[in-house]
Amino acid sequence: MPSALPTPYEGLRVVELAVDPAGEMTGAQFAHLGAEVVKVEPPGGAPSRHTGPWAGDEPGPERSLAHWYYNGNKASVVLDLEADEGRAAFDRLLGTADLLVSSLHPRDLRRVGLDLRALVASDAFPSLVVVSITPFGLTGPWADHVSSDLVGLAASGLLNTSGYDDHSIPPIRPGGDQAFHTAASFAHMGALLALMERHHSGSGDLVDVAMHDSAAVTCELANPYYFYPKALVKRQTGRHAQPEPTQPATFECADGWVYFALILADQQPWQVLVEWLDSEGLAVDLTEEAYQDMEYRQANFAHVQDVIEVFFLLHTAAYAYHEGQRRGLPIGVVNAPEDVLRDEHMNARGFFVAVDHPGHGPVVHPGVPYRFSALSTAALTPTAALGADTERVLAALPDREGRA
Amino acid sequence: MGVGALATRLLADYGAEVVRIEDRNRLDMPRRLPIYKDEPARAYGNEDPNPDPNKGGLFNNYNRNKLGVTIDMRRPEGRAVAERLIRVSDAVTENFAPGVMERWGLTEEHVRSLQPDAVYARMSGYGHSGPHAHYRSYGPVVQAVSGLSHVSGLPGRQPSGWGLSYMDNQAAYYNSSALLMALFARARTGVGTDVDVSAIEAGVEMLGPILLDVGVNGRTTRSDDFPLGNRLEHPPAAPHGVYPARGDDRWVAIAVFDDGEWKALVDALGSPDWAADERFATVESRHAHQDALDGFLADWARTRDRHEVMALLQAAGVRAAAVQDAADLTETDPQIAEHGTFFSMGHPVIGEALFEGVGFTTLRTAPDHWRSAPLLGEDNEYVCLDILGMDRAEYDELVATGVM
Numbered sequence: 001m002p003s004a005l006p007t008p009y010e011g012l013r014v015v016e017l018a019v020d021p022a023g024e025m026t027g028a029q030f031a032h033l034g035a036e037v038v039k040v041e042p043p044g045g046a047p048s049r050h051t052g053p054w055a056g057d058e059p060g061p062e063r064s065l066a067h068w069y070y071n072g073n074k075a076s077v078v079l080d081l082e083a084d085e086g087r088a089a090f091d092r093l094l095g096t097a098d099l100l101v102s103s104l105h106p107r108d109l110r111r112v113g114l115d116l117r118a119l120v121a122s123d124a125f126p127s128l129v130v131v132s133i134t135p136f137g138l139t140g141p142w143a144d145h146v147s148s149d150l151v152g153l154a155a156s157g158l159l160n161t162s163g164y165d166d167h168s169i170p171p172i173r174p175g176g177d178q179a180f181h182t183a184a185s186f187a188h189m190g191a192l193l194a195l196m197e198r199h200h201s202g203s204g205d206l207v208d209v210a211m212h213d214s215a216a217v218t219c220e221l222a223n224p225y226y227f228y229p230k231a232l233v234k235r236q237t238g239r240h241a242q243p244e245p246t247q248p249a250t251f252e253c254a255d256g257w258v259y260f261a262l263i264l265a266d267q268q269p270w271q272v273l274v275e276w277l278d279s280e281g282l283a284v285d286l287t288e289e290a291y292q293d294m295e296y297r298q299a300n301f302a303h304v305q306d307v308i309e310v311f312f313l314l315h316t317a318a319y320a321y322h323e324g325q326r327r328g329l330p331i332g333v334v335n336a337p338e339d340v341l342r343d344e345h346m347n348a349r350g351f352f353v354a355v356d357h358p359g360h361g362p363v364v365h366p367g368v369p370y371r372f373s374a375l376s377t378a379a380l381t382p383t384a385a386l387g388a389d390t391e392r393v394l395a396a397l398p399d400r401e402g403r404a
Numbered sequence: 405m406g407v408g409a410l411a412t413r414l415l416a417d418y419g420a421e422v423v424r425i426e427d428r429n430r431l432d433m434p435r436r437l438p439i440y441k442d443e444p445a446r447a448y449g450n451e452d453p454n455p456d457p458n459k460g461g462l463f464n465n466y467n468r469n470k471l472g473v474t475i476d477m478r479r480p481e482g483r484a485v486a487e488r489l490i491r492v493s494d495a496v497t498e499n500f501a502p503g504v505m506e507r508w509g510l511t512e513e514h515v516r517s518l519q520p521d522a523v524y525a526r527m528s529g530y531g532h533s534g535p536h537a538h539y540r541s542y543g544p545v546v547q548a549v550s551g552l553s554h555v556s557g558l559p560g561r562q563p564s565g566w567g568l569s570y571m572d573n574q575a576a577y578y579n580s581s582a583l584l585m586a587l588f589a590r591a592r593t594g595v596g597t598d599v600d601v602s603a604i605e606a607g608v609e610m611l612g613p614i615l616l617d618v619g620v621n622g623r624t625t626r627s628d629d630f631p632l633g634n635r636l637e638h639p640p641a642a643p644h645g646v647y648p649a650r651g652d653d654r655w656v657a658i659a660v661f662d663d664g665e666w667k668a669l670v671d672a673l674g675s676p677d678w679a680a681d682e683r684f685a686t687v688e689s690r691h692a693h694q695d696a697l698d699g700f701l702a703d704w705a706r707t708r709d710r711h712e713v714m715a716l717l718q719a720a721g722v723r724a725a726a727v728q729d730a731a732d733l734t735e736t737d738p739q740i741a742e743h744g745t746f747f748s749m750g751h752p753v754i755g756e757a758l759f760e761g762v763g764f765t766t767l768r769t770a771p772d773h774w775r776s777a778p779l780l781g782e783d784n785e786y787v788c789l790d791i792l793g794m795d796r797a798e799y800d801e802l803v804a805t806g807v808m
Contacts, residue, residue: 007589051639155657162566193769224461263449265449333549338626340611372586
């Protein structure tokens with residue numbers, strides 16, 4: 001439903017040159033929050049159009065779910081940046097833009113003759129903000145290195161924290177393209193800082209996002225553990241990598257898993273847990289006075305763990321989650337994506353949105369994870385067909401002499 | 405735990421005056437975690453019963469460049485000080501469980517009555533509406549409930565999930581962006597806004613196209629062929645994995661997407677006989693025969709140094725990286741060094757310490773790293789006398805009565 005409230009990015013024009021989920025997610029943030037995002041694609045279409053999964057498992061540039069996921073609310077303009085005509089049109093388009101989001105690799109930037117530093121310094125674009133997202137940044141000895149989500153997670157240290165207790169198994173990539181998504185989050189933040197600075201000074205800037213650095217500062221405890229006690233964390237199954245081993249925190253239930261980290265040192269959650277177990281006659285001996293003592297609990301930790309394991313095995317994950325939370329314990333059910341789509345809470349908040357994709361029908365997308373009382377977010381729309389907006393957008397550009 | 409602190413850190417780094425309100429009687433968790441310089445490492449969860457609040461490394465990392473005050477919010481005199489602060493502030497932000505701010509009278513209406521143009525940003529796990537709004541969460545719970553843990557692991561096993569509170573970082577980034585967006589919009593419209601960001605909804609946005617595969621195609625992810633560990637289904641890349649390198653628990657990630665990259669890999673390996681196997685002739689066939697391919701590649705890599713493998717393959721244009729740890733990032737990573745992503749500042753109790761910066765650099769602006777994290781209550785006097793304009797007697801009374 002159209003809202004009378006302005007969007008955060010109302011009136012902002014963004015040109016997107018994205019070849020990976022990092023660039024496309026960054027563009028999506030602007031598109032979902034009200035900017036006009038013009039996605040510039042090569043004649044064959046953006047790489048995401050050629051990446052599955054596919055709607056109905058049928059490949060095709062208009063059927064890629066990877067493309068649908070990140071590219072709603074954007075206009076699609078086809079330009080061949082390697083041809084003079086295409087490049088001239090691109091420059092005219094940039095002249096109307098507030099922000100350029102590029103995830104072209106440095107080699108590709110050179111190939112198409114796009115020098116982002118020169119662009120920002122040029123008199124032609126005095127107030128353009130350029131956000132560049134590359135694997136390792138535009139400068140430094142590894143600037144030309146090639147990467148991927150897995151490779152980016154590996155180099156950044158994030159991969160090193162995740163996997164199984166059994167270290168004959170390699171570190172395991174956490175799912176969902178998170179090196180790309182982390183770079184996108186920094187791109188969004190960096191763009192906002194530059195846009196606010198521009199609001200005051202009138203000048204643009206180059207925000208040089210490195211996926212590597214973005215993920216490297218997103219490892220939570222791993223770097224502080226090295227900065228301070230000079231310790232390296234070691235990966236553990238389904239829980240924090242730590243400098244020394246800790247007890248398992250993912251418990252198997254009758255039909256799934258829950259995450260519950262019992263901190264033996266905390267008295268209050270211990271009492272809540274024992275009361276819960278006892279209320280179902282499953283506390284065994286944990287109600288005994290001796291267990292009120294933290295050191296006794298720690299000394300008998302293996303037994304404590306056994307009792308809890310049995311308790312969870314006897315319950316469904318949903319029961320363990322909701323009843324545990326009702327009792328004030330921070331328990332999380334390990335939801336599959338199928339469960340996420342059915343989640344009572346998120347649905348009650350109206351988070352999911354059905355977007356009508358032409359030729360396919362309604363598709364449930366996650367909504368915009370920002371809610372404002374005095375601002376609105378965009379109503380989600382499906383992706384544009386390849387080049388659907390080329391004519392309209394180019395026709396509205398000022399000509400070479402700057403006439404509209 | 406660190407969401408609120410990390411969300412405002414970006415603003416503090418880039419020149420905002422951020423006043424962090426703390427409770428002397430309930431220490432902020434990052435002040436308590438046993439991440440101490442020059443002391444043996446201990447797992448978090450294994451903290452001192454009575455920690456020195458000023459030597460926590462994680463707190464230092466999260467709260468640099470901020471002012472720190474202690475206010476007893478349970479007392480009306482304390483709440484009056486907080487209200488005076490709100491009157492002179494542009495933004496108010498918090499990440500308590502829903503209801504805590506309301507208990508202190510700081511409803512959205514009341515904050516707006518104190519400061520009509522304020523941005524009031526509420527950061528929480530579940531958001532401020534819906535049936536589970538009061539549920540307790542932190543990173544691992546958010547990761548479980550949003551589906552991010554389930555999609556991470558080897559098929560047919562317990563999910564390996566996340567070795568870190570990834571969603572504490574990502575929620576912080578989303579909240580930083582939300583704050584900046586609201587302030588950016590306010591600079592244009594003159595109107596403040598309330599903001600509600602749910603970490604779980606941000607987490608669902610992080611899931612990526614698998615969510616559409618499930619929704620559109622009825623893909624089931626509770627199955628023996630999901631998740632995929634380090635392999636990649638879309639596009640069907642192979643080899644795509646993490647391979648053993650020389651040394652104890654040392655690994656290297658390699659990702660090959662197309663025939664050109666495969667040829668480059670084979671050349672870099674010196675064209676071994678196994679690489680000429682017909683099974684490895686096309687992308688589809690390599691993908692279908694990954695077990696065999698991974699075996700050969702593992703045998704090749706396991707006698708080699710992970711950084712040498714990275715250098716050799718990158719020189720050939722193959723996406724590859726050593727699985728680095730915090731020591732690599734801090735001591736030898738040339739990008740982190742070139743970009744100044746980790747930097748050092750002194751602290752009166754901790755001494756010289758390293759900090760994690762951001763994932764981008766900018767040309768025309770720079771962060772202002774003017775101080776390490778405040779000691780507990782370090783800026784009480786400055787904030788009361790200089791920012792709020794209190795007279796000395798009033799301030800002394802607040803200190804004497806334990807309000808501050």
